[in-house]
Amino acid sequence: MDDVSVLTRLFLSLILGAAVGLERESYEDSLTEDKQGIPGALGVRTFSLITLLGSVTGILHAYYFNLFLLVTATFMVLVVSYYVTGSFLTKDNGMTTELAVLFSYLLGMFIGLEFFSIQIIIALAVILILIMSRKHNIKHFVTTIKRHELNGFISYAIIALVVLPFLPNQAYSLSDAPALVDILNSYGFAVQSIVHVEVFNPYKIWLVVAIVTGVDVLGYVLKKVIGHRKGWGIASMVGGFVSSTATTVSLAQQSKKSETSDMFVAAAVLSNIASFVQIFI
Known part of the structure; x- marks a missing residue:
């Protein structure tokens, strides 16, 4: 030095x-x-x-x-x-x-x-x-945090920090279950052409769950800090950079609990705009 x-x-x-x-x-x-x-x-x-x-x-x-x-x-x-x-x-x-x-x-x-x-x-x-x-x-x-809100934060921590990291990020197909393939073939289903097609990925499926609940949690926190409209808008844009589809699903669920859906529609639009921005970046 x-x-x-x-x-x-x-x-x-x-x-x-x-x-x-x-x-x-x-x-x-x-x-x-x-x-x-x-x-x-x-x-x-x-x-x-x-x-x-x-x-x-x-x-x-x-x-x-x-x-x-x-x-x-x-x-x-x-x-x-x-x-x-x-x-x-x-x-x-x-x-x-x-x-x-x-x-x-x-x-x-x-x-x-x-x-x-x-x-x-x-x-x-x-x-x-x-x-x-x-x-x-x-x-x-x-x-201002109530007990049920704290329980919600703890539940999300379990979803995102405890369960998600330990799930295998691996695609599974019908070829991983030969017994199931044999059963389908015995009933006359021709599955040989799709036997190697990815059926599900535990990590990706749970990631969608984590994103949907994460948008809810982030939106709730921002709503309490900076206001209802701005909070959901920012949360939707952040969620859109990760998954606009999952974010839109979360907003749709929230709109069912609200008297008006205009704000959530606008937030969904912001989410999709953020997704397009991510593609160009």
Whole structure:
């Protein structure tokens, strides 16, 4: 690793740390105004130094491993001490800031170690900032979720994440069931010409089920976040890129539960437009 590369990575660490710190500082300032937080607790300078420390520590890993362990262990002790002290003073057991500190340190370390590509590290930093900045939105969304809605999300997770990955992505034909072919032949059905034609593929069939239910779930979530019409429109376009047919089936099912079907017809059109766009891309 040459000097230019080292300086570039250290500078990137400072920038990412400053971005995270800016979000935390604005949040801490809002708490200070409400007399709920510790004035000037953590901010741009602190997080910049944290990510910079992580990068330096990552660079030291290849040359001074014992020093790397010492710095990392000391940092962890400081974070735990900060959490215990802050919890005692503010009577708040939340760990968002402390986890952000650890995550920022890891981001800096990843930069120093060249563990991930720069694009992935920047994406992780953006996700971190996004999650922290949307605290009130996330809380509001969670409080509006009812038990049956949570059960629906769990059911979809089982469909898409538990069952689907384990189904064989293999085409089956009549040739895979010779006993069935013999039975059909005994009844005078000429099946030799179609014996190798694909009959079904378990993975693809269940994928359609996952898409149909996925459009329902995505549409429901977006409906609660950005509104009824926009939510279904965006969900339909996303579903159209995967399967416009399955998306249209899902919209048809939803239209039966609604007093008006105009919105779902428009959403189905958007789904098919998205499918055409995918073909040209």
